Amino acid sequence: MSNIHVVNLAQYEAPIIEESKKNEWVTYGENNSYYSFLIDRYKNSTTNNAIINNISRLIYGKGLSAVDANKKPNDYASMMAMLSNDDLRKVVLDFEMLGQAAFQVHYTSDRKQIKKLYHIPVQLLAPEKCNKDGQIEAYYYSDNWEDVKNYTPKRIPSFGFSKEQVEIVFIQPYSVGMKYFSYVDYQGAIPYAVLEEEVAEYLINEVQNGFSGTKVVNFNNGVPTPEEQDTISRKVLSKLTGSRGQKVIVAFNSNQESKTTVDDLPLNDAPEHYSYLSEECMRKIMLGHNVTSPLLFGIANASGFSSNADELQNSFILFDNLVVRPKQ
Secondary structure, eight states: OTTOOOOOOOOOOOOOOOBOOSSSBOOBSGGGHHHHHHHHHHHHOHHHHHHHHHHHHHHHTTOOOOTTTTTOHHHHHHHHHHSOHHHHHHHHHHHHHHSOEEEEEEEOTTSSSEEEEEEOOGGGEEEBOOOTTSOOOEEEEOSOTTOTTTSOOEEEEBTTSOSSSEEEEEEOOOOTTOSSOOOOTTGGGHHHHHHHHHHHHHHHHHHHOSSOTTEEEEOOSOOOOHHHHHHHHHHHHHHHSSTTOOSOOOOOOSSGGGOOEEEEOOOTTHHHHHHHHHHHHHHHHHHHTTOSOGGGGTOOOOOSSSSHHHHHHHHHHHHIIIIIHHHO
């Protein structure tokens, strides 16, 4: 086995959500890394990205409003001046993508009124260890949780727990088994978002690589030392892989019996295989987001409805009641 070199075989390990108590704060995974993991699933999974974008737009809708705006126009105007549409959109996107969100609350100098609400990136916050009553009295802010020596976390009190000019409102739905954080509501679909990324990356690699990992190059003129094996492996890979990889192998052999051989590792029915994986990923990600019909996101779907318009109307009503309105 020491003479066989397997190169660039990607493996996925699910990150661990841990509540570390070695500091005054508690991070969402090591160095708040689980937020980065969720952001990567948003950026790299086509289906997950589209669904999160569309659900966040539906939640935002036409923006903030009030049912008694006509009866209290001054209060309504003050409320609207407190929070910009841009900040509200960002909070909604954080809430849908990361499972929680946060506002930065600024008071007037006399602290009798709230002057302004600002979005604060939730991935830059870490809650303080809760008090004896289970309440979180403050949050710590850092621009880089992987380097807290240079980006020292700053303590900001929770809303209603201080007399300071700035406080944090942390929006956190209840999650079973979680004290400081909330799972995203598409938690069960995350492995399929990862799988969709892996399939896309593999197919892109297949197109770019003239010589991919589905071939084995055998050198049949003796077994060199481990150091020599590494050197030969690197040289072969540099010549034959990548979009500029050479398509012809030139080999020099002592005799016919010791010639270099190249063997294929074929994948049978590859188009059908990857088509199935792609469809399965898309279906499970939509299921994880409680999508009632693919038509809501522009994906054609065969169903028992007499027309797509009927399905779209009924599906949207159900989706709005089950997903959008509760989050609003």
